[in-house]
Amino acid sequence: MSFVKYSIQVLRSKGYKVTRPRKEVLEAVESATAPVSPYDISRMVQQQGKHLDHVTIYRVLDLLCSLNLVHKVLSRGGFVKCGLLDEPGCHRFLVCRECGVLQEFTDEALCYQESQIARRMGFYPEHHLTESSGLCQRCR
């Protein structure tokens, strides 16, 4: 099932309304390979002759993040759709420092090892949504 359709299902199942702005934002994020900022989305929507207030975009993104349908990519100040909707657990990113394309993955062993280190250092580890930087094949 497509990202948009799946997300709409989740919205409904949790009692959130399926509105035009929410669908627009989902479609914008769906269509992007690299992270998009709230204002990126604003422009994307405009280029289709439509309009969304940026405040609305911020609020929609907040909601989608809280549902783990999209993730914020800190190193880029943008948002991407979750690439592992069906897989629970900790999600990680490889981000190309040059062009921003990224790949999401999850790794049991890595997660475990990190948790161990955290505990050893007196921290109570929580979900990991980490980013590693590198260069994608195109940008090398």
Add this chain to the structure above:
Amino acid sequence: MSFVKYSIQVLRSKGYKVTRPRKEVLEAVESATAPVSPYDISRMVQQQGKHLDHVTIYRVLDLLCSLNLVHKVLSRGGFVKCGLLDEPGCHRFLVCRECGVLQEFTDEALCYQESQIARRMGFYPEHHLTESSGLCQRCR
């Protein structure tokens, strides 16, 4: 040797001038346990009856980052002194989601494992400056 003194040495050895603003910023970062933003630093300096333009603070922080004397903590939008000045290689953070205190560490095995995964996914891995979130002892 203290963080400030060490940093001043590095500045000199690379041909950068040791100026009042640079020393002020170093002292502000030195004194902080959690990440501080450029404007945080501005306020800290003011409370000592002094003044630094925020543009200068941004520029100083850029420089210190490029020399790996301080790191930017993305999840907090702030800067901290490097806690492993003598140890080369990839530096990582455990950040308390609640209060922001953090601990820097480095882990050979983790680094290796991550690089492997990156290569397997078609990325050329670079330095890792990752952040994991959790709860510190005080905040549990």
Add this chain to the structure above:
DNA sequence: TAGCAAATGCAATACTATTGCATTACCGCA
């Protein structure tokens, strides 16, 4: 299809970051 609560749009505002240029001050050298 009417009514209600949730969501949006708007306006105002706060916060964060960057640029160009005139002025200052650090540091090497006399």
Add this chain to the structure above:
DNA sequence: TGCGGTAATGCAATAGTATTGCATTTGCTA
């Protein structure tokens, strides 16, 4: 120790990002 050249700073203007309160609209349920 004082001078000169250049790197660094301060200032002003501007751009970009994010948040709040409130009036209005709209999706959904009954």
